[in-house]
Structures are given as structure tokens and as C-alpha cells.
Amino acid sequence: MSGRSGMDSGPRSVVVVGAGIVGLSTAWFLQDRGVDVTVVDRTGIAAGASWGNAGWVAPALTSPLNSPSVLREGLRAMADPAAALHIPLRADPTLGRFLVRFAAHCRPGAWHRAVRANAVxxxxxxxxFDVLVANGVDAPVTDTSIAVSFRSAARAAAFRRDLERVGAEQTPTFEMLTGSDLRTHVPLASAEVADVVLVHGQRFVDPGRFTHALARAVIARGAAIRTGEVGRVRPALDGVSVEMRAGEPLHADTAVVATGAWLPALTGRRVRVGLHAGRGYSFTVPVERALPGPIYLPEARVACTPYRGGLRVAGTMEFRRPDEPLFRRRIEAIVASAAPLLDGVRWHERHDEWVGSRPVTDDGMPLIGQVDRGVYVAGGHGMWGFAHGPASGRLLAEQIVTGKQPEAARAFDPLRRR
Incomplete structure (x- = not known):
């Protein structure tokens, strides 16, 4: 690889390990600063969580997972295999250590710290996303309002209060829908839905399509995207060495590890923050009435998005190893929780059943920054990797090229201690 970063002291070449939304966004923003990039992934573009997620770019709803309510829900879930949060009852020391640390961060103070950090x-x-689309990423990004649907007015009121605490720089605009207005704006809502909080100013995409479009844009700017499994990333005398399981190693000035739930395999003990796979499930179903925008069912923890003429239904947080197979009972649990709240959905005709592993940190904040000489990481966004991927890539690209950690990224330092 050759080229120049535009700054004499900056790297001229970077290998990005991981071809999901986070890795490709980092590659794009590095290219925007004049750096030559090679992307390598063990299975290909958008092969993991960047394909099967709900596709929301919804900053108003990106609450960190480590809230006290999630801890309470997790304790109840231990006895309920159909719960939205699923923790398998089996001997797994790695998961056990992660859950102990995660529980320690499910305190109001730690959660609010994560809220403040993630606000950037x-x-x-x-x-x-606007920057990417305006500069050659050829995929639609749809402006939308998200219909957050509740069985009771009390729960809808509580959610409104949460919006004011978790919202982005400004509290998002929203309106309350009941009665005929509710049925007009949410034509799939069943009679059990009594109140809807319609959150304005959000977006959604087809996540697989967008990620592939981003990959094409990265290639058009001169990058190579290679398929192969990386065994090790380490500093070398003249930069970094990215060692492949098969074939010759790749050499560059710098490397970025953006492998999602597989990140610990390449970072080892250098990262002190606990990270574990929080697997999510999705599938697609036909619908009898067109849906104008996404629906969120908080009581079921299920997200529904218009998708290729039907509905993509996504849910579950399942703490298992990332390579384990799809467990059909988790799909059935999503259907059982969502079906009473939605009419006009042909649940038995579902297809594209999918499971993917989202990287969850124990303190609710992602990992963005340097872990060794010339070696950086980007990941740990939990359920919000797609929404936060481009912003994370831009932050990390700035740090790599300038050699200075942006103030906004300090809370995400992968070597932080809690």
C-alpha cells in the first residue's frame, strides 16, 4: 500500500479488520483524510449484525443497556425462557464474569454516565449518515417518525419522561396518539394498543443494502476488500502486522479491529472493559396493510421496520457465544410477545430468519481508541452499532490521523478502568 495521509506524522496505510458498518465507516473516513485502506473480513461484507438489525438511525431511542430496569428484568428472565432478555442457565465462566461486571454498572449513576458519554x-x-450519502454512498435513508406503542397510558407517560433524559442534544419532538389518530398512523396496531408516542425526526434504512453501498463507495475510493480470517494483530518494527489464519500477513502503518462480538479474540487482555455477545434475532413477515414507519413495542422489546414490502421484526437480547446456532424458540418468543399487539401480520409466513451477535460492553459505552502501538479498536455499541457506526468511524479516523484522542472520545477509551 502507498499513499499519504495529508499529515506528515499520520499513517499512510491502515488495515481495517471487519466489514460491518463500524469498520467500513472507519475506512471511509480514513480515506476522506487521504489514508490508503485495506479491509479484511472473515466472511464478507455485512455478514454479521450489520445485515439483520432493524435498520434504525434513531438517536432519540438509543438508551444504554445497563439500566437498573434491565438488571431487574434479567433476574426475572432467569426463570422465563421466553423473556426478551435471555441468559442461559449453564456453566460459562466467561459469561458469569461479564454479568457480574454488567450488574455492577446497572446503577443509576453508571447508567447516567453512559447516557452522557453516548450523547456525542x-x-x-x-x-x-448525511455525509456518507452526500459523498457517494448510494442507498436510501428514510426520514420517519417511530411509533412507540403501549398498552397503558401510564407506561406511555413514563416513556415520555425517559425521552427527556436520553434524547440527543435537544429533546426530540413527539406527539401522543390515541383513538382514531392512533389507528390512522399505526394501521397494524391491535386493539390492545391504547397509547402511542410518535417520536419525530428519526430515520431508517435497509441495513444490508446500506452497508453494501458503503462498501462499494470504499472500493471506488481505492480500497481493497479481502476475505479471510485474521488470527492476530500486533505491532511490528515498521508498523503493524495483521496475521491471517491462511496466507501471508498484511502489513500497514496502523490497524483497526472492528469485529463486533469477536473483538476480544483479537485484543486479548489489552482491553479491560468486559465485552460479550448479546445476540439479536430478526425475521421478515408479509403484512396486509402498508406501514408508514417503524413501530417499537417496548413491553415486548420488539422493533418492527418496513422492509421490502413487508415487515422486519427484530428482538431479543440473548447472552450466548457468537458462533452458536439460531435457536428457534427465540423466534417463537418474539412472535408470542408481538402478535397480540399487531393485527394484519401473517406471522406463519415469516422468512429470512436470522440471528446475529451484537457486542455489548459491561458499562454501556463503546470501545473507540488505541489499545497498542499502531493498533486501534472500534466496537461494543450493543444494539446501536448501526446508528452509531458512522459517528464512531469519524471519531476514530480523527484520532488515528492526528495522533490525538478527541475530547468526545475519551469516555470510550478501550483501556479505561471502572
Whole structure:
């Protein structure tokens, strides 16, 4: 690789390990600063969570996972295999250590710290998607309002209060819908839905399509995208060495590890923050009435998005190893929780059943920054990797090229201690 970063002291070449939304966004913003990039992924573009997620770019709804309510829900879930949060009852020391640390961060103070830190990614989420689309990423990004649907007015009121605490730089605009207005704006809502909070100013995409379009833009700017499994990333005398399981190693000035839930395999003990796979499930179903925008069902923890003429339904947080197979009972649990709240959905005709592993940190904040000489990481966004991926990529590209950690990224330092 050759080229020049535009700054004499900056790297001229970078290998990005991981071809999901986070890795490709980092590659794009590095290219925007004049750096030559090679992207390598073990299975290809958007092969993991960047394909099967709900596709929301919804900064108003990106609450960190480590809230006290999630801890309470997790304790109840231990006895309920159909719960939206699923923790398998089996001997797994790695998961056990992660859950102990995660529980320690499910305190109001730790959660609010994560909210404040993640606000910078929320504030830049929409704008960074605009930058990508305006500069050659050929995929639609749809402006929308998200219909957050509740069985009771009390729960809807509580959610409104949460919006004011978790929102981006400014509290998002919303309106309350009941009665005929509710049925008009949410034509799939069943009679069990009594109140809807319609949150304005959000967006959604087809996540697989967008990620592939981003990859094409990265290639058009001169990058190579290679398929192969990386065994090790380490500093070398003249930069970094990215060692492949098969074939010759790749050499560059710098490397970025953006492998999602597989990130610990390449960072080892250098990263002190606990990270574990929080697997999500999705599938697609036909619908009898067109849906104008996404629906969120908080009581079921299910997100529904218009998708290729039907509805993509996504849900579940399942703490298992990332390579385990799809468990059909988790799909059935999503259907059982969502079906009473939606009419006009042909649940038995579902297809594209999918499971993917989202990287969850124990303190609710992602990992963005340097872990060794010339070696950086980007990941740990939990359920919000797609929404926060471009903003994270821009932050990391700035740090790599300038050699200075942006003030906004200090809370995400992968070597932080808690």
C-alpha cells in the first residue's frame, strides 16, 4: 500500500479488520483524510449484525443497556425462557464474569454516565449518515417518525419522561396518539394498543443494502476488500502486522479491529472493559396493510421496520457465544410477545430468519481508541452499532490521523478502568 495521509506524522496505510458498518465507516473516513485502506473480513461484507438489525438511525431511542430496569428484568428472565432478555442457565465462566461486571454498572449513576458519554454519538448520528450519502454512498435513508406503542397510558407517560433524559442534544419532538389518530398512523396496531408516542425526526434504512453501498463507495475510493480470517494483530518494527489464519500477513502503518462480538479474540487482555455477545434475532413477515414507519413495542422489546414490502421484526437480547446456532424458540418468543399487539401480520409466513451477535460492553459505552502501538479498536455499541457506526468511524479516523484522542472520545477509551 502507498499513499499519504495529508499529515506528515499520520499513517499512510491502515488495515481495517471487519466489514460491518463500524469498520467500513472507519475506512471511509480514513480515506476522506487521504489514508490508503485495506479491509479484511472473515466472511464478507455485512455478514454479521450489520445485515439483520432493524435498520434504525434513531438517536432519540438509543438508551444504554445497563439500566437498573434491565438488571431487574434479567433476574426475572432467569426463570422465563421466553423473556426478551435471555441468559442461559449453564456453566460459562466467561459469561458469569461479564454479568457480574454488567450488574455492577446497572446503577443509576453508571447508567447516567453512559447516557452522557453516548450523547456525542447520538448528536452526530444523523449528520454522519448525511455525509456518507452526500459523498457517494448510494442507498436510501428514510426520514420517519417511530411509533412507540403501549398498552397503558401510564407506561406511555413514563416513556415520555425517559425521552427527556436520553434524547440527543435537544429533546426530540413527539406527539401522543390515541383513538382514531392512533389507528390512522399505526394501521397494524391491535386493539390492545391504547397509547402511542410518535417520536419525530428519526430515520431508517435497509441495513444490508446500506452497508453494501458503503462498501462499494470504499472500493471506488481505492480500497481493497479481502476475505479471510485474521488470527492476530500486533505491532511490528515498521508498523503493524495483521496475521491471517491462511496466507501471508498484511502489513500497514496502523490497524483497526472492528469485529463486533469477536473483538476480544483479537485484543486479548489489552482491553479491560468486559465485552460479550448479546445476540439479536430478526425475521421478515408479509403484512396486509402498508406501514408508514417503524413501530417499537417496548413491553415486548420488539422493533418492527418496513422492509421490502413487508415487515422486519427484530428482538431479543440473548447472552450466548457468537458462533452458536439460531435457536428457534427465540423466534417463537418474539412472535408470542408481538402478535397480540399487531393485527394484519401473517406471522406463519415469516422468512429470512436470522440471528446475529451484537457486542455489548459491561458499562454501556463503546470501545473507540488505541489499545497498542499502531493498533486501534472500534466496537461494543450493543444494539446501536448501526446508528452509531458512522459517528464512531469519524471519531476514530480523527484520532488515528492526528495522533490525538478527541475530547468526545475519551469516555470510550478501550483501556479505561471502572
Amino acid at each position: 454519538l447520538n448528536d452526530e448520528a444523523l449528520e454522519t
